[in-house]
Amino acid sequence: KQEVTQIPAALSVPEGENLVLNCSFTDSAIYNLQWFRQDPGKGLTSLLLIQSSQREQTSGRLNASLDKSSGRSTLYIAASQPGDSATYLCAVDNYGQNFVFGPGTRLSVLP
Amino acid sequence: EAGVVQSPRYKIIEKKQPVAFWCNPISGHNTLYWYLQNLGQGPELLIRYENEEAVDDSQLPKDRFSAERLKGVDSTLKIQPAELGDSAVYLCASSSLAGDGTGELFFGEGSRLTVL
Numbered sequence: 001k002q003e004v005t006q007i008p009a010a011l012s013v014p015e016g017e018n019l020v021l022n023c024s025f026t027d028s029a030i031y032n033l034q035w036f037r038q039d040p041g042k043g044l045t046s047l048l049l050i051q052s053s054q055r056e057q058t059s060g061r062l063n064a065s066l067d068k069s070s071g072r073s074t075l076y077i078a079a080s081q082p083g084d085s086a087t088y089l090c091a092v093d094n095y096g097q098n099f100v101f102g103p104g105t106r107l108s109v110l111p
Numbered sequence: 112e113a114g115v116v117q118s119p120r121y122k123i124i125e126k127k128q129p130v131a132f133w134c135n136p137i138s139g140h141n142t143l144y145w146y147l148q149n150l151g152q153g154p155e156l157l158i159r160y161e162n163e164e165a166v167d168d169s170q171l172p173k174d175r176f177s178a179e180r181l182k183g184v185d186s187t188l189k190i191q192p193a194e195l196g197d198s199a200v201y202l203c204a205s206s207s208l209a210g211d212g213t214g215e216l217f218f219g220e221g222s223r224l225t226v227l
Contacts, residue, residue: 004153034216043115043202043218044154089153091216098144098167099216101153 002027002094004102012108017080021105023073023090032093035064035075037086044089080109115219117203123225129191132222136205143180145188146202154202198226
């Protein structure tokens with residue numbers, strides 16, 4: 001059974017810092033991996049989708065990498081801003097057997 | 112383009128009462144999901160539809176939960192009777208691919224249920 005973990009559970013950084021969020025999964029036979037952002041009381045907003053043939057994706061200040069063989073993905077946020085404060089979740093797609101989500105990392109960026 | 116639409120956003124009911132949630136996916140998305148999210152946790156799948164067919168309902172508590180997706184578009188999730196432990200956020204999502212891998216997943220705002 002696929003299990004997804006995210007470290008750290010919570011992170012607080014001053015504005016302007018670069019930071020890395022980690023996602024690990026136990027079964028490396030995945031198809032896609034997707035990173036989401038969730039604001040309090042809201043649904044999940046898609047940030048980046050890394051397809052099976054890709055190793056990384058970039059969108060603005062965000063860069064996500066995927067290493068399937070080691071069961072790891074990282075989300076890099078450059079020059080963090082207070083507006084980046086949210087919970088970040090990763091989810092892995094087990095070849096169409098549905099996405100399995102991690103518990104999330106709660107990020108606070110202090111002005 | 113409209114995103115995934117869910118209603119109601121909030122619902123407060125007494126235990127043993129019924130409740131229903133509605134979801135309209137992104138136009139053209141053939142795959143629809145219902146997830147349950149407890150506080151501080153990631154979403155957990157309840158049921159997945161491909162068009163009208165429920166292809167994975169293994170995690171749906173069938174004694175009290177039911178779902179339908181008539182005509183392969185919008186969907187309804189029902190709980191009857193509700194229990195205190197059902198208090199959670201019910202999220203609907205949709206994607207445009209099926210088969211070996213799913214496409215990008217898009218979520219609605221969720222329906223927050225409180226059972227008193």
